[in-house]
Amino acid sequence: METRKLIKFGNSSYVVSLPGKWVKKNNLSKGNLIYCQENGNKELVLSPERKEEVVIDRQIVIKIDDKSEQDVSREIVSAYINNFRTIKIQGKELEDKAEKIIGIIHSLIALEIIDQTTESIVTRDFLNMKNISLDQLIKRMDILTRSMISDSKNCIRSDLCNSLIRRDKDVNRLAILILRSIKYRLGLSGDEYNNLFLCHTVYEQLEKIADDAKRISKYLVKKGFKKDEIAKIDEIYNLIEKAFIDTLKAYYLKDPVLAQKTSKILKENVLKKCASMESATKNKDCAILAEKYRTMCNHIK
Numbered sequence: 001m002e003t004r005k006l007i008k009f010g011n012s013s014y015v016v017s018l019p020g021k022w023v024k025k026n027n028l029s030k031g032n033l034i035y036c037q038e039n040g041n042k043e044l045v046l047s048p049e050r051k052e053e054v055v056i057d058r059q060i061v062i063k064i065d066d067k068s069e070q071d072v073s074r075e076i077v078s079a080y081i082n083n084f085r086t087i088k089i090q091g092k093e094l095e096d097k098a099e100k101i102i103g104i105i106h107s108l109i110a111l112e113i114i115d116q117t118t119e120s121i122v123t124r125d126f127l128n129m130k131n132i133s134l135d136q137l138i139k140r141m142d143i144l145t146r147s148m149i150s151d152s153k154n155c156i157r158s159d160l161c162n163s164l165i166r167r168d169k170d171v172n173r174l175a176i177l178i179l180r181s182i183k184y185r186l187g188l189s190g191d192e193y194n195n196l197f198l199c200h201t202v203y204e205q206l207e208k209i210a211d212d213a214k215r216i217s218k219y220l221v222k223k224g225f226k227k228d229e230i231a232k233i234d235e236i237y238n239l240i241e242k243a244f245i246d247t248l249k250a251y252y253l254k255d256p257v258l259a260q261k262t263s264k265i266l267k268e269n270v271l272k273k274c275a276s277m278e279s280a281t282k283n284k285d286c287a288i289l290a291e292k293y294r295t296m297c298n299h300i301k
Contacts, residue, residue: 018046060084064091064101072097073104080108081180083129087111089121107169109177129184134199137181141174141206142248148213149244153237155217156230164214171210178203202251205299209244212296219292223285232277233286236293239269244300263301270297 009015026048037045115122151160243266250259274290
């Protein structure tokens with residue numbers, strides 16, 4: 001193994017000389033481009049030309065006979081997450097299960113049916129994973145979840161449950177795509193594993209918070225609350241909403257100190273307000289709602 005001394009060049013750059021044999025072997029000369037890529041193990045890989053990714057048309061056949069809807073759904077989603085380009089679903093029971101299976105397919109972004117018979121459905125994945133941005137997917141999930149929290153608060157006054165259910169399904173679709181994107185990037189050498197782990201944690205919490213908002217909205221619609229109880233419910237939910245916004249702000253700013261501060265203040269304030277609401281009323285529905293708020297609070301971190 002050869003060694004090279006690191007030389008400072010200008011205010012922000014460094015230079016390392018390349019072995020002459022390697023330069024000659026790759027027919028390089030002054031002015032040629034050298035491509036650099038981090039491999040995630042504190043190593044920098046240099047290559048004389050950009051290596052284009054070879055897209056492999058991976059195929060899988062899923063047999064559905066004598067399987068539950070849950071098992072079939074799990075296999076289809078698993079194939080999608082594992083980047084199978086073509087998924088063939090086959091079975092004599094397909095005609096009876098087609099409606100449910102088509103629903104599962106439509107819940108997966110860019111997975112389309114290209115052929116269908118009474119005993120077979122063939123799907124094709126039209127996503128180019130190289131063009132998928134994890135940051136943009138997280139932002140889309142954030143925007144949807146933020147709107148769900150806002151509308152969930154208002155369900156104590158008007159029924160917005162159907163709208164929240166639709167948006168929750170969109171959140172779930174994005175969550176599956178994010179998991180797929182993370183799995184895809186784990187196979188590449190240029191991504192930092194810490195960043196992928198953080199994206200995984202954030203998308204999981206966003207999905208749980210969206211579910212919390214949906215469940216709370218249903219509870220607020222079904223139960224009747226007094227005016228003073230509504231005031232306390234609004235106060236707690238406003239605290240949770242602010243904490244959610246501040247926590248995501250810390251994530252985008254990559255500021256762990258702000259995230260920890262937000263989480264600590266959130267838990268202290270929400271727990272106090274929940275305890276205060278429970279002690280101020282004998283309404284069991286308020287106690288149940290307080291517990292739901294605590295659960296949501298634990299998911300914001």
